[in-house]
Each structure stands twice: as C-alpha cells, then as structure tokens.
Amino acid sequence: MPGPAGRVAELADQCVQCGLCLPVCPTYALDRNEAESPRGRIAIAAALSSGLAEPTAELREPLDHCLGCLDCEKVCPAQVQYDELLIETRALLGPSSRHPRRLLSLIKRPALLRALRRLGHGIALPRWKGWLIRRLPAHSPWRTALLTLPATLPASPVRAGDQDIGKVRLALFPGCVASVEDAEAQQAAITLLQAAGFRISVLPAFCCGAMDLHGGATQAAEQAAQRVRSAWEASGATQLVSVTPGCLGTLRRALPGVRVLDPLTLLATHAESLQFRPLSLRVVVHLPCTQVNVACSDSALLQLLRHVPDLDVMPLPRPPHCCGAAGSHLLEFPERAAPLRDATLRQAATLDPQQLLSSNIGCRLYLAAGIDAQGLHWPTRHPLSLLAQQLMNAPSEQENP
Structure with missing residues (x-):
C-alpha cells in the first residue's frame, strides 16, 4: 500500500487533463487562473507528492482556496476522486497559516457555543456588534463570524421523545x-x-x-x-x-x-404518507454543493416541497455553483467568498422570493448575512422547518411561517 505521498500521486495520475472541470469550478470562474482550477490543483498535488516542488506559501495557496464543492467530480469523465486527493494533499501539507484555530475550537464545542450565544443575547450583542465589526480588520475571521451571527436566540437542544412504534x-x-x-x-x-x-x-x-x-x-x-x-x-x-x-x-x-x-x-420515499397544509408562499431553494454532490438529496427535497399545496418552489439556478461559505472558507478567505455569495444572491433576486430555503447551516448563515447587508427582506429557513410547519397534525407552535 502506498504511503501518503504515493497515494496522492496515484490519485493525481487518474486525471487526463481534459479540462471539462473548468466551466463548473467556482474558483476558476473568479480568477480565470489555471492554478485555481481542479486540474491545476491536481498538477500541483502531483508535483508536491513527487518532490518536484516545495510546499511554498505561493504554491499551496490554490489548494487552500479550493472550496471542496466537488462539482468537478460530477463532470469528470475519468472519475478522478478529487475529494480524496484534496484531503490527502492537505494532510501532507498540514493546516494553513490562515486556519482560524481558536475560533474553530470554539465553534466545535456546542455547549460552549450555546452558552456564549445566551451570554451575547443577555448583553444585547446584536445591538452593538456593528460597532465591534467596524473595529476588526477586513480579513479577520472573527469579523466574519460576527457578521454571520444570528440576532435571535437558538432553539432548545433537539429531543426525540418516547417512541414505542416504528419501522426502522x-x-x-x-x-x-x-x-x-x-x-x-x-x-x-x-x-x-x-x-x-x-x-x-x-x-x-x-x-x-x-x-x-x-x-x-x-x-x-x-x-x-x-x-x-x-x-x-x-x-x-x-x-x-x-x-x-x-x-x-x-x-x-x-x-x-x-x-x-x-x-x-x-x-x-414516504412522501405519499405525509399530508401538508397549503401555504401560499414563493420560496427560492438554494441547493448547497454538499446536498447536490454528496448527499444527492436535491431531487428528494424538491419533491417534498412540491407536496405542499400552493407553495411556489423555485430552485436557484446553477451557476453560480457555490455560495462561498464552504466550511471554514468564509472565515479564512472572506474576500474570495463574498463575490460568490453576491452572485448567488443576484440569482435569487431575479426570482423575487418571499423566503429563501437552504439545508446547510453554514450556507444559510452566510447567505442570511449577505441578505442583511444588502437590505433585502427574505427570511431564511431550513426546508425541513417549513415542511414540519405545514405537516398535518403538527404541533401548534410550528404554525407561523
């Protein structure tokens, strides 16, 4: 079995350099720079794994810029395992100098995050966070985190309750x-x-x-x-x-x-057994990259939403292929993430939505911050929240849209 460098070389060797990935790559669309394309990154990974290049800051930057959206995997005729190659190459290089370790260590601890959110609400943080944001550097990950911080308190932790019946x-x-x-x-x-x-x-x-x-x-x-x-x-x-x-x-x-x-x-698969109340509302559905390319649940989502009578369901056109959030990318590279988000919101605006739905929490918080900054009035929700709200015999507290 090859070692880590050998594994990267093996994965990179699958690429036939056809270029079919370029039109669907959001970072290539930003720069029109071959190094910022999937095949450019594969070439860099191959050079690094074989020792033909040193991992300088300049050389690793395109690898750090990659959003991991995997649109390239979907169109690749050679079936290159790009996600695996990217993970293995980044493992060889180690975390980027722009990786916000302290902020991420906080985000990854839900009990602490929930406690801090309550504290922030108690001291009226939403009222004066703008003052704090203006005093932080434009590239600060803390600034981006504050911009995406919701004004409302989070809901109580999830509970399943007692159940005695069920299939699986x-x-x-x-x-x-x-x-x-x-x-x-x-x-x-x-x-x-x-x-x-x-x-x-x-x-x-x-x-x-x-x-x-x-x-x-x-x-x-x-x-x-x-x-x-x-x-x-x-x-x-x-x-x-x-x-x-x-x-x-x-x-x-x-x-x-x-x-x-x-x-x-x-x-x-159980849509026919679920009955929904009508809802006269025009919703734009943002389909996160991971929902389309990893979960592969985009068609299931649209099918369920179309079971709600009177709901006007409009999927957001692609491109743009990514909103720019991409895990911690919005924290590390806010100047690159913002144009992708703005392009996504411009597409949404052409559909004149009353509400925007998105399944991935990072995408939705980032889009909501952009909606806020642009003075738009589109509430954002997870599609499951809307479906549960309209479910027949759903709890009464879910009735308000």
Whole structure:
C-alpha cells in the first residue's frame, strides 16, 4: 500500500487533463487562473507528492482556496476522486497559516457555543456588534463570524421523545454548529420522520471533524472520527441521519458500511404518507454543493416541497455553483467568498422570493448575512422547518411561517 505521498500521486495520475472541470469550478470562474482550477490543483498535488516542488506559501495557496464543492467530480469523465486527493494533499501539507484555530475550537464545542450565544443575547450583542465589526480588520475571521451571527436566540437542544412504534430505528447526528443554530430543523426532522413511521434517537452533540479533515488537521479529524464511531456503536441504530449535508461525507468516511443519509432521502420515499397544509408562499431553494454532490438529496427535497399545496418552489439556478461559505472558507478567505455569495444572491433576486430555503447551516448563515447587508427582506429557513410547519397534525407552535 502506498504511503501518503504515493497515494496522492496515484490519485493525481487518474486525471487526463481534459479540462471539462473548468466551466463548473467556482474558483476558476473568479480568477480565470489555471492554478485555481481542479486540474491545476491536481498538477500541483502531483508535483508536491513527487518532490518536484516545495510546499511554498505561493504554491499551496490554490489548494487552500479550493472550496471542496466537488462539482468537478460530477463532470469528470475519468472519475478522478478529487475529494480524496484534496484531503490527502492537505494532510501532507498540514493546516494553513490562515486556519482560524481558536475560533474553530470554539465553534466545535456546542455547549460552549450555546452558552456564549445566551451570554451575547443577555448583553444585547446584536445591538452593538456593528460597532465591534467596524473595529476588526477586513480579513479577520472573527469579523466574519460576527457578521454571520444570528440576532435571535437558538432553539432548545433537539429531543426525540418516547417512541414505542416504528419501522426502522434511526440515529440523528446533531453536530456542532448545527446542534445550536439548526436545532429547529433537527426537531423538524424528528417530527417528520416519526410521522413517516420511523423510530429515532439522538446522538450527543459534537463535531464530526469535517473542518479538521478538510483543513489538513489529520490528528484532530481522526479523534473526531473515533468519537463518531463510539457514539454510533452505543446508539444501537441501523441508519444514521444528519440535517446538515456538510457533515455527511465525513460521517460516511468515519463509518464505512453504515448507511448515512440526509433525512430528506428517507422522507421522499414516504412522501405519499405525509399530508401538508397549503401555504401560499414563493420560496427560492438554494441547493448547497454538499446536498447536490454528496448527499444527492436535491431531487428528494424538491419533491417534498412540491407536496405542499400552493407553495411556489423555485430552485436557484446553477451557476453560480457555490455560495462561498464552504466550511471554514468564509472565515479564512472572506474576500474570495463574498463575490460568490453576491452572485448567488443576484440569482435569487431575479426570482423575487418571499423566503429563501437552504439545508446547510453554514450556507444559510452566510447567505442570511449577505441578505442583511444588502437590505433585502427574505427570511431564511431550513426546508425541513417549513415542511414540519405545514405537516398535518403538527404541533401548534410550528404554525407561523
């Protein structure tokens, strides 16, 4: 079995340099620079793994810029495993100097994050965070984090409740940021899955290791993977679900052989058993890269939304192919992320939405910050929250759109 460098060389050798990846690559669209394209990055990875090039800051920068959206994998005729190549190359290089370790260590601890969010609400942080933001450098990851901080308190931690009936026992993985900022969507997933006849339990809230894995922090990523395996084994479940598409790839990597799904995939197979109340609303549906290319649940999502009578469902056109959030990318490279987000919002504006739906918490917080900055008036939600709100016999507190 080849070592890490040999594995990178082996993966890079699959590329035939055809260039079909260039039109779908968001970073190539930004720069029109071959080094900022998938085949350019593959060539850099091959040179680094063979010792033909040294890992200078200039050479590794295009690798750090990659969003990991995987649109290139989808169109590649040679079936290059680009995600694996990117992970292995970043593992060889180690974390970038722009990797915001302290901020990410806070984000990855949901109990601490929830406590700080409550403290911020108690001291009226939303009223004066603008003053603080203006005093932080433009490239500061803390500045971006404050810009994406929601003004409202997060919902209570998710609970599955008592269940005696059901078809298949599922375990829900809450994650880190999502367990705090997407607790409403996680509770919505439980409501919908139970209505479809599934039994479901909830794993402890912690980080799956996605940001470490994609940031080259190999040891931390493996520690997170081991924690995932331990929690899964203790659950006794047969399938694992996450409402955050950005976690699915990392969870699947930690649990080979386990069926790890977006709950939308399961719900779509039971769509006929779910009855929804009408809702006269025009919604634009942002499809995160990981939902399209990893979860592969975009068609399931649109199918479910179209089961809601009177709901006007408009998928956001692609391109743009990525909103720029991409895990920790918005924190590390805010100047590169912003044009991608602005392009996404321009596309959304052409559809004149009343609400914007997005399944990935990082994407939704980043888009919401852009909506705010542009003075638009589009509430943002997880699609599961809207579906649970319209579900027949749903709890009364979910009735307000």
